[in-house]
Amino acid sequence: MNLDHLLPVKSFLRTGKTWRLHTCARGYMGWSLRCRKLFLHPSLQPKHSSQLPGLLRFRTVSSLPTTLVDPSRPSLFYHLLEAPTPISTDLPAYAVSMLDRPPREAQSPAVMGWLPAAVSSEGGEEAGLRDFTENPKFLDVLHQVIQKAIEDGKDERLSAEAMQLGKGWMHVNDDRNLPEMGRISRPDDIIASVRVEGGEILPKTYNPMPTYRICTTDGLTTLSKGLEQRLLEALRRIENY
Numbered sequence: 001m002n003l004d005h006l007l008p009v010k011s012f013l014r015t016g017k018t019w020r021l022h023t024c025a026r027g028y029m030g031w032s033l034r035c036r037k038l039f040l041h042p043s044l045q046p047k048h049s050s051q052l053p054g055l056l057r058f059r060t061v062s063s064l065p066t067t068l069v070d071p072s073r074p075s076l077f078y079h080l081l082e083a084p085t086p087i088s089t090d091l092p093a094y095a096v097s098m099l100d101r102p103p104r105e106a107q108s109p110a111v112m113g114w115l116p117a118a119v120s121s122e123g124g125e126e127a128g129l130r131d132f133t134e135n136p137k138f139l140d141v142l143h144q145v146i147q148k149a150i151e152d153g154k155d156e157r158l159s160a161e162a163m164q165l166g167k168g169w170m171h172v173n174d175d176r177n178l179p180e181m182g183r184i185s186r187p188d189d190i191i192a193s194v195r196v197e198g199g200e201i202l203p204k205t206y207n208p209m210p211t212y213r214i215c216t217t218d219g220l221t222t223l224s225k226g227l228e229q230r231l232l233e234a235l236r237r238i239e240n241y
Contacts, residue, residue, distance in 0.1 A: 066079065066080050066102065067079050067080070067100065067101075067102060068080075068094075069100075073219070073220075075098055075228070076096065076097075076098065076220065077096070077097050077098070077099060077100050078094040078095070078096055078097075078115070079094065079095040079097060079102040079103065080092060080093075080094060080095075080117065081093050081094065081095050081106050081114075081117075085106055085114060086106050086107050086114050086133065086135075087114045087116065087131070087133050088116070091116065091117065092117040093114045093115060093116055093117050094114065094115040094116075094117050095108075095111045095114055096111065096112045096113050096114065096115060096220065097110055097111050097112060097235075098110075098112065098228075098231070098232060098235060099232070099235055099236065099239060101239065101241065103239065104239060104240075107135070107137065108137070108238065108239065109135070109137035109138055109140065109141045109235075109238050110138070110141075110235040110238050110239050111135050111137075111138060112134065112135060112138050112214055112215075112220060112221065113132055113133050113134040113135050113138070113214055113215060114132070114133045114135070115131070115132050116131045132215045134213065134214040134215060135214075138214065139212075139214060141231070141234055141235065141238070142191070142221065142231065143191075143192065143206075143208050144234070145227065145230050145231045145234050146172060146191065146192065146206075146227060147192075147203060147206040148230070149226070149227055149230055150194065150201050150203045150206060151203040154226060154230070155224065155226050155227055156226065157224055157226075158170075158172065158201065159201070162194075162196045162199055162200060162201045163199040165196050165199070166196065166198070166199050167196055167197055167198070167199075168195075168196055169193050169194070169195055169196070170193065170194050170195075170196050170201070171184065171185060171190045171191075171192075171193055171209075172190070172191045172192040172193070172194065173185045173189055173190055173191065174189045174190075174191055174212070174221060174222055174223070175222040175223055175224060176189065176216070176218045176219045176220070176221070176222040177189050177216070177218040186216075187209065187211035187212075188211055188212060188213040188216050189212070189216065189218070190209045190211070190212055191208070191209060191212050192206055192207055192208045192209055192212075193205075193206075193207045193209060194206050194207070
């Protein structure tokens, strides 16, 4: 993979020797979900570490871009939240969203989840993917949107899969890691299951998969174009725009 565009001096967070989560000259950010170690950007380093035996005191986050766009997936946005946040009372965080505007509330259902924007202790304590916290409110909206799309018969791919199956249980899969023909997705990539009879989906049998995860090593929730558009419309209604 070509890493020429990943410039350490422009980076926001570093992953070991490779800079993955970064801001470039135009204010964009790229995020590799395979990263393991995240380190403080210089602008968040404490002013006087000798005065901070415990929790770090951070510079103001107002000088950082308040909204960043993932260049590898322009439909994802990272909105900077000052402390307190849903995942910390003392440290800033990023609200990950499919909307380009910051959420009205940090715990808005329009937020997919939260990512730490800094580590919390002196001496290089590391934060990583284990610290991504998904928003259960977003997950509820996701299920509502997909179930309504099935009721309306508006997702052509799901309808085609039901026709092909004919009868039985069918999985609603996340597009980030679609299985090969005849194979089953991993549990964390199966959004829900539905019953099919006579080549048609029975909407009332929609059953959310408890093992589904918004964030995995293959990325964040990814839907078909039709479902994504319906989800965006629902999220915009939540945020009143």
